[in-house]
């Protein structure tokens with residue numbers, strides 16, 4: 731049993747089926763990435779795990795329990811953190827207010843977690859009372875991750891964390907993700923920046939047309955001639 735098991739998953743939006751028979755697993759402590767072309771269904775895998783997209787068949791199991799019928803709020807209570815690709819902070823609320831909302835399902839604001847988030851992302855610590863919308867793109871992405879980390883998640887789902895960042899910030903973002911994983915949080919990440927994601931992760935999946943195409947450790951996928959030709963631009 732893995733920490734997270736996606737088994738023969740069919741999923742989509744309403745009647746529209748996007749995923750067909752997707753299998754994926756993430757072990758405790760692992761860093762797993764999903765890559766593939768635009769529209770492959772990568773984000774839909776994440777959205778199905780967190781209860782936003784519709785599971786039409788198969789299952790999502792977390793610590794051996796089927797969670798495919800849970801609402802997004804129930805999934806968060808299972809300590810599955812999720813950072814969507816866009817609109818992942820409230821721009822008119824302050825940094826501090828965003829972090830409080832990250833912990834909204836908890837009965838009490840966890841002060842230790844907040845301190846940990848500020849230690850991890852010092853750029854946020856000096857801007858606690860500023861509106862999230864006034865932060866740079868990179869800082870907003872860090873705040874979005876901070877909100878998810880407020881729950882002390884066992885696993886963090888990251889949907890294209892490098893999207894929209896200036897090139898010099900992309901490496902920094904990947905370094906932060908490495909640090910979060912090294913501190914013990916399991917990572918499942920979707921990335922357009924496929925080469926860098928595969929370099930950083932333990933294992934990767936290539937999805938295309940809503941189906942599994944390749945699965946291997948990151949370096950093997952990076953060095954696989956077919957994967958390179960079909961999906962990594964040679």
Ligand SMILES: Nc1ncnc2c1ncn2[C@@H]1O[C@H](COP(=O)(O)OP(=O)(O)OP(=O)(O)O)[C@@H](O)[C@H]1O
Nearest residue numbers: 743746748766767768769770771772773774775922
């Ligand atoms: N809310 C939605 N309602 C209906 N169809 C959707 C919705 N979100 C995504 N889709 C469709 O599902 C398919 C897969 O989209 P998805 O966002 O999962 O792909 P992706 O691999 O993450 O691509 P990208 O890299 O472009 O984000 C696409 O055809 C997309 O148009």
